[in-house]
Amino acid sequence: MHKTSSRLLALLSVLQTHRDWSGDDLAERLGITSRTVRRDIDRLRELGYPIKTVKGPAGGYRLEAGTRMPPMLFDDAQAVALAVALQTAATGTAVAEDASRALATLSQVMPARLRHRIDLLRVTAVQPPAAGDIPQVDAQVLTDLSHLIHAREELRLDYAPGPNTSVESPRRVQPHHLVTWRHRWYLVAWDLDREDWRTFRVDRIRPRTPTGPRFTPRELPGGNVSAFMTSRFRGNDGTTTDWPCRGEVILHLPAAKVAPFAQEGIVEELSPHHCRLTLGSWSWTGLAAAIGRFDTDIDVIGPPQLATAFADLAARYARAARTTRPEIGPTP
Known part of the structure; x- marks a missing residue:
């Protein structure tokens, strides 16, 4: 039984590399027969892992996203990297509470040798002196904006242009990217009324419902969101990252x-x-x-x-x- 469990974990680890594997390649990689590969694939499916059979001359298998979260397997390096990332996210971010709970869950099931490594890599994310003035962003708003970006749906929103401004202006935009810049969240979008690209502070956005129609994404000036944001915050039009x-x-x-x-x-x-x-x-x-x-x-x-x-x-x-x-x- 122990041998079968170890073999299933090894098979799952290989399948998590996000590529198609033929039965013969898996058998050679794991040192087992193709028949054993097929049986182990069936066992993983019974445990809830959505493994799809890929059609083709040689056939194969692919691990896909499912409808629920099955048990996951991390190697030592992945587990340590995940813990360090959660420690960083648990300080002054929009998902700080969820990150803390996830870190506690991960630490509870982590082997002692890995917990010791993480203790040696204890990370404290130090916020800048003005961090106390940086407003927290509602995680639900981030989720809603992310959905609209991927669904390519127009967004109607009310926006407060300044921290002490109570008057919100209605806007219609085509959302393209969510980015973080110097500890703040921004939405990069095409403003339909002003016919130009705009960056909106997410903490000042109040989304409206229902959303608008679907749209075809425009090409972002500068070629990518990093170049665009760097250019805008340096006082340019988004097409060059150099200082004016x-x-x-x-x-x-x-x-x-x-x-x-x-x-x-x-x-x-x-x-x-x-x-x-x-x-x-x-x-x-x-x-x-x-x-x-x-x-x-x-x-x-x-x-x-x-x-x-x-x-x-x-x-x-x-x-x-x-x-x-x-x-x-x-x-x-």
């Missing part, structure tokens, strides 16, 4: 001191005390301010717009330095 403003300067600092704080910038060493920095930003003023934080002498290479931005900032800072705060007397 990019400039070059020479900083009177060693490259080793600049590189850790250059973020996406390119740092080139020119001498032990000088380096070239190429950096981008959403505006020339923003770029000049970002470079100024290095607190050193700066030689502008170009373009001219960057030099103009430095001059504008210098004049603005000079006015601020000359401004004296009025004396604040005691409260009567």
Whole structure:
């Protein structure tokens, strides 16, 4: 009996690789006969695994999705990866509670050797300082939006454009992608009334029912959702991921001191005390301010717009330095 159980687990593990397997390939892989493969396939089907027989010259088998969740088999590496992912999801996400319960269920049936490995890989997902201001998203709304994306159905929604805005505007959109960006959920959609692509904060969406008709998906600018989101949050139209403003300067600092704080910038060493920095930003003023934080002498290479931005900032800072705060007397 133990031999049969071990053989079934090995067969299930092979079938979970999401490809078609011929009976002969399975027999060779597991070191058993084709007849034994057929019997074991029948046993797995009796346990609830939806294994489909694939037609063809050699025939074969495929493990498909079923109507209920059967027992699943993970190898050691998969189990550890799943536990680490659940630990991360259990901190400050829309599915935190469900992730915690799933992690507890997984840990309960996990062998001691794997629990020890996971304890050594204990993960704490640290949220950014502003995480307390990030609103949680209703998991049901995420599920509903995902369904509409896959069903390619238009969505009618009420949308609050700002955090302190009580007035919601009605919108009609064709939903295309759900994405996370800096700890927030966004819906990427084609706005039917504005005839343009838009990104909507999911925590500000209130879906309406019924939904609209089915639609044919449009091609997303930039070729993929990652490029589109990067472009939009850099102030572009979604077709390019580069910053709208990019400039070059020479900083009177060693490259080793600049590189850790250059973020996406390119740092080139020119001498032990000088380096070239190429950096981008959403505006020339923003770029000049970002470079100024290095607190050193700066030689502008170009373009001219960057030099103009430095001059504008210098004049603005000079006015601020000359401004004296009025004396604040005691409260009567």
